[in-house]
Amino acid sequence: MSTPTADVVVTGLGATTPLGGDVASTWDALLAGRSGVSRLTDDWAKDFPAQLVARLTTEPAEVLDRVRIRRLDRSQQVAVIAAEEAWRDAAGADSGVDPLRVAVVFGTGIGGAVTLLDQDDILEAKGPKRVSPFTIPMLMPNGPAAAVGLAVGARAGVHAPVSACASGAEAIRWGLDLLRLDRADMVVVGGTEACVHPLPMAGFSAMRAMSTRNDEPHRASRPFDKGRDGFVLGEGAAALVLERADAATARGARIHARLAGAGGTSDGYDLVAPHPEGEGAGRAITAAIRDAGLTAADIGHVNAHATSTPIGDTAEAAAIRDAIGDHPLVTATKSQTGHLLGAAGALESVFTILALREQLVPATANLDDPDDDAAVQALDIVRRDARKATFSAALNDSFGFGGHNMALVFTTA
């Protein structure tokens, strides 16, 4: 066994998103300024206040065999697709790693809600004998992690953090901990979500959390903009393969970036509303920077959680300004992907890593007129065109209903 070190690196990336069926096509579409948002055409959506969603570009049935499509909830299907891409990217199967030393940490915000609701329809219409025997494994929130564990043959443990929209980021933090504690040699981490269905749409709408800019789908998700009116629900998954730096170097793996540090806090303030000054968010950011052995001055780029809700974006802006300062280049990629809930932190970590690798920060779409809020005004938010920059450390933060705050720091390989 190799000597454990605290140095953890990212050797694999995978994603299937509203911008593309894999990492490369998603990144290209992001840099091209493409929007993944469209208006629902389903009959049920006609009377809904919010009718916008960011659907996958590539249906899982085009990628997975029919049996896996039957047995897995859509949130599990996309988790497996993203994880298999990351595992291939890391050459995990050829790495010689002992399956007894491979772990999975995969989070979801909502889990198999669509299966639950569809099977309830069957129960009501046809009775209990017609309910699928796969109902429970398809709806359980650890289902995506378990499905990924099967796909990569992980036998060191399969874990499923559930912290709403911070789940994907929390999974990455757990993965870092597992490697630092020497509980595994490789960890597949990520997040997934696929809950486009009338009930979640109605529930988020009832919270007044979703954009109702139904006539302008591409312009609806507008983080930090004065005209923002809520998030757009997205679906998809993203995954990363983590391992200790010494082992990755020894096997000649390609290293995308270092996962240098992580921080997590809770607000203790309100069940869903963020602390208005982003107090807990700021503490998570500071903890992550300290954990990475860096100072705020080192952070050159922030991929913000910025969901496009009126109160969330200003609270986060305050947290970034107060914990880091006004120097990092900030971007809010949900302006194009929509909000992938439990997958958001994982997808935005993939974007953060690619921005680091290419020294290029994607633009925030639809930021025509930045909010007058002092913290938003203080930040250097990249808009209109992607910006070239020189930086060696970048931060991704994620927050979830429940007062969950996560921050991750990546540095150049």
Next chain:
Amino acid sequence: MPSTADIQAGLAEILEEVAGVAPADATPEKSFTDDLDVDSLSMVEIATAVEDKFGVAIPDDELANIKTVGDAMSFIEKNQG
């Protein structure tokens, strides 16, 4: 009344749909679990599909005795009304 060949073909169709078994592999001597890699939850789905397709009822205690494709074929033949 469908012939034995019809029953085998119908069963093969269900096995392909539910468990991804190649139709050519769905021959009478094959064990669902040992040869065709059909797990217990998929057996429940297969039983439901057989009930729909052939108009038979398969009680749980009978399902436990159906080990091979041939067992399923004779159950269907015997119980079809």
